[in-house]
Amino acid sequence: MHVAIVGAGSLGSVFGVRLANGAEKVRVSFVMRSAPAPGREPLGMRIEQVDRGSGVLALEAPVRTTAIPADADVILVCVRFEQVDGALAALLAPSRAPVVTMTPIFPQHHALLVRELGAERLFPGMPGVVAYSPGPGETSNGEGAPCVRYRYWLPRAATTLIEQPERRVPAIDALAQAFEGAGISSRAQAGVHATNVATTCTFVPVMMGIDVTGSIDALLGDDTALDLVLRAAEEARILARHYGKPAIWADWFVRFLSRSRLGAWAPKAMVAQSLRLGVGFARRRSPEGVAYVEEHFGRKLRAQNLQMAEKMVELFRERSLPHEAMAELRDRLRGPGSVA
Incomplete structure (x- = not known):
């Protein structure tokens, strides 16, 4: 099976390296939007699992290309939220392979991709992988070859999901099986797009708050x-x-944060103190996990957070739902002096 991965950041690299090293090895190509500048040739990839024994896998010479390979059986999209645009659609359009999006696809993006690619090619997904780059710089793959390094978790409660229409698609079933062979819990099921939209909408305001305050x-x-x-x-x-039913963890997370969970009588100080205790516990259990959340959402993804806020405000307006706080949070992401 040949999997073309668009987006060779942390998530795409983890998927690609694990698939290429799986029990039934898969051919993997990483598709870049442009060729590297002279003297900036791509490096190998090294992924380090934080949980479950801290395993290390590497690809010394990943296959990279600037176009979807003609023999690709399936395309896995792992770009950032703000990179789901016309340029991405143009990159995907020449191929006829099914497109699985591991990026959160809001209704606006879904409409764009369906219009450009056709509904029969689009399969929204939801990754059960959490990954990040620990910072600039290079490391060795263990044998002296330079590699780009990523660290990741495979939470036991999270499964990588892929949208499955009523009429089964062999390439989608094969991809889910390939994930399983690579040690990534996965399944194809109906309703993944709705779950992903609902889950993303549920928890991202908290991540935006970390971004705004730092x-x-x-x-x-x-x-x-x-x-x-x-x-x-x-x-x-x-x-x-x-839009759908969010993942249980996301709904419980926001319910825990909500003041209504403690009752309308609960003072702000009580809410803040309960959250501080929770964060303190999380830091003791997984200091790297808390650092990841702060780096990934608090500093790295401003462009993504802002576009998510913009798209969410559009969805609120389409549904005629109150969104005063969300609009204000969006304005704070825009920067000082911004207006709705």
Whole structure:
């Protein structure tokens, strides 16, 4: 099986390296939007699993190309949210292979890709992998070859899901089986797109709050920002219900954060203190996990967070739902002096 991966960042690299090293090895090509500049030739890839024994896998010479290979059986899209655009559609259009999107695909993006590719080619997915780059620089693959390094988790409660239409598609079943062979729990099922939209809408306001304030501690120490984020999260939870049922962990997470969970009588100080205790526990159990959340959402993904906020406000308006807090959070992501 030949899998073409568009987006060779942390998530795409983990999928690609694991598939290429799986029990039944898969041919993997990484598709780049442009060729590297002279003297900037691509490096190998090394992935380090944080949980379940800290295994290490590497690809010394990954296959990279600037076009979808003609013999690709399936295309796996792992780009950032703001990179789902016309240029991506143009890159995918020449191929006839099924396209599985591991990027959260909002209704606006879904409409664009269906229009450009056809509904029969598009299969929204939902990754059960959490991955990040620990920072700039290179490392060795263990044998002296330079590699780009990524670290990742495979949470036991998370399964990589792929949309499965009523009429089964052999390439989608084969991809799910390839994931399983690579040690990534996976299955094809109906309703994945709706679940992904609902899940993303449910939890991202909290991540946006970390972005706006700069860190988890800064958010918890700013009563005004925390109140804004909690109100936006409650608005977003209502929006999510209009698109589907979020993953259980996301719904419980926001319910825990919601002041209504403690009762209308609960003072802000009690809410903030309960959150600080939760964060303190998380830091003791997984300091790297908390650092990942702060780096990934608090500093790295401003462009993604802003576009998510913009798209969510559009969805609120389409549904005529109250979104005062969400609009204000979006404006804070835009920067000082921004207006709705």
